[in-house]
Amino acid sequence: MPIFEIKNLSMVFGGLTALDNVSLSVEKGSTTAVIGPNGAGKTTLFNCISGLYKPSSGEVVFKGQRLTDKKPHQIANLGVGRTFQNIELFNNMTTLENLMLGRHMHMKTGLWASCTWWRRGSKACRLEIDHRARVERIIDFLDLQSARNRFVGGLPYGTQKVVELGRALATEPELLLLDEPVAGMNLEEKQDLLFWLQDIKDQFGVTLLIIEHDMRVVMEISDKVMVLNYGKPIAYGAPDEVQKNPDVLAAYIGDEQAAAQAGGQHA
Ligand SMILES: Nc1ncnc2c1ncn2[C@@H]1O[C@H](COP(=O)(O)OP(=O)(O)OP(=O)(O)O)[C@@H](O)[C@H]1O
Numbered sequence: 540m541p542i543f544e545i546k547n548l549s550m551v552f553g554g555l556t557a558l559d560n561v562s563l564s565v566e567k568g569s570t571t572a573v574i575g576p577n578g579a580g581k582t583t584l585f586n587c588i589s590g591l592y593k594p595s596s597g598e599v600v601f602k603g604q605r606l607t608d609k610k611p612h613q614i615a616n617l618g619v620g621r622t623f624q625n626i627e628l629f630n631n632m633t634t635l636e637n638l639m640l641g642r643h644m645h646m647k648t649g650l651w652a653s654c655t656w657w658r659r660g661s662k663a664c665r666l667e668i669d670h671r672a673r674v675e676r677i678i679d680f681l682d683l684q685s686a687r688n689r690f691v692g693g694l695p696y697g698t699q700k701v702v703e704l705g706r707a708l709a710t711e712p713e714l715l716l717l718d719e720p721v722a723g724m725n726l727e728e729k730q731d732l733l734f735w736l737q738d739i740k741d742q743f744g745v746t747l748l749i750i751e752h753d754m755r756v757v758m759e760i761s762d763k764v765m766v767l768n769y770g771k772p773i774a775y776g777a778p779d780e781v782q783k784n785p786d787v788l789a790a791y792i793g794d795e796q797a798a799a800q801a802g803g804q805h806a
Contacts, residue, residue, distance in 0.1 A: 548597035620712025630692030641709025
C-alpha cells in the first residue's frame with residue numbers, strides 16, 4: 540500500500556498551467572526522483588505537497604490523510620519534511636541552533652513546565668536534554684561536528700546544504716522532500732550526500748521524494764523516476780527505462796535547443 544499519493548493534481552497561475560493532472564503513487568521506504576526541464580513544474584509540485592500552494596484541483600494524500608487543505612506546519616507535524624532549492628536557514632544562528640529549531644514542533648511543553656526548564660529533573664529539562672541528544676546524533680551522523688557552533692551564514696555552501704538536510708531530519712519526517720539536494724556541491728560532497736541519503740532510507744525507513752537535475756545522482760539513488768514537462772507527467776518508471784524513453788529525450792533535447800537559441804540571441 541502506498542504511503543503517499545498525488546491524485547490528478549493541477550495548479551494554474553493566471554493563464555499558466557504549472558501542473559496538469561499529475562498523479563503519483565509512492566511506496567513506503569522508496570526513493571522517487573522528479574525530473575524535468577527548467578520550468579516543468581517540479582518545485583510547484585513540492586509547494587503543493589508541503590502546503591505552500593493550494594492546488595487548483597486534485598489532492599495529496601499521506602498515510603491516508605488528505606494534505607490538500609492543511610497548512611504547512613500541520614503537514615510538517617504529520618511527518619512531511621522538506622529542504623529548499625535556495626537554502627532556507629537562519630544565517631545568524633549556529634548549526635546546532637538551526638537544528639534545534641527543527642525540533643521545535645516536537646517541543647510541546649506547557650507554560651508551567653517551560654518555566655521550570657532550568658530545574659534539573661523537571662519535565663521540561665528532561666525534554667530539552669532529549670531534544671539536544673537527538674540533534675547531537677544528527678550532527679554526528681552528518682559529520683557536522685566542525686560546523687556545530689559556527690554561524691550558518693559563514694559556512695561553505697555545500698556544508699549549508701548538509702545543515703539544511705540535518706534541520707529537515709530533526710523534524711523526524713517519514714516523507715522527506717529534497718529540492719535539488721546536490722546542486723552546487725563538489726564531487727566529494729555529492730558522494731557523501733548520496734551515502735547519507737541511502738542510510739536515511741535504509742536505516743531510518745524514510746521515504747524520499749527528490750527533485751534533481753544531476754542524472755548520475757538520479758540513476759544511483761532512485762527506485763522510480765517521474766518526468767514532468769510543461770507541468771505534465773510524460774514518463775514514469777525505473778531510472779534506466781525512463782532514461783531511454785523517447786519522449787523524455789525529446790523534452791531534454793528541446794530544452795537544450797531552446798537554451799542554445801537563447802544563448803545565440805545574446806551573442
Ligand atoms: N507563484 C507563482 N506565480 C506564477 N507562476 C509561477 C509561480 N510559481 C511557479 N510559477 C511558474 O510555474 C512554472 C513551473 O515553475 P517551477 O518553479 O515549478 O518549475 P521547476 O520545474 O521547478 O523549474 P526549475 O528546474 O527551473 O527549478 C514556471 O513557468 C514558473 O514561472
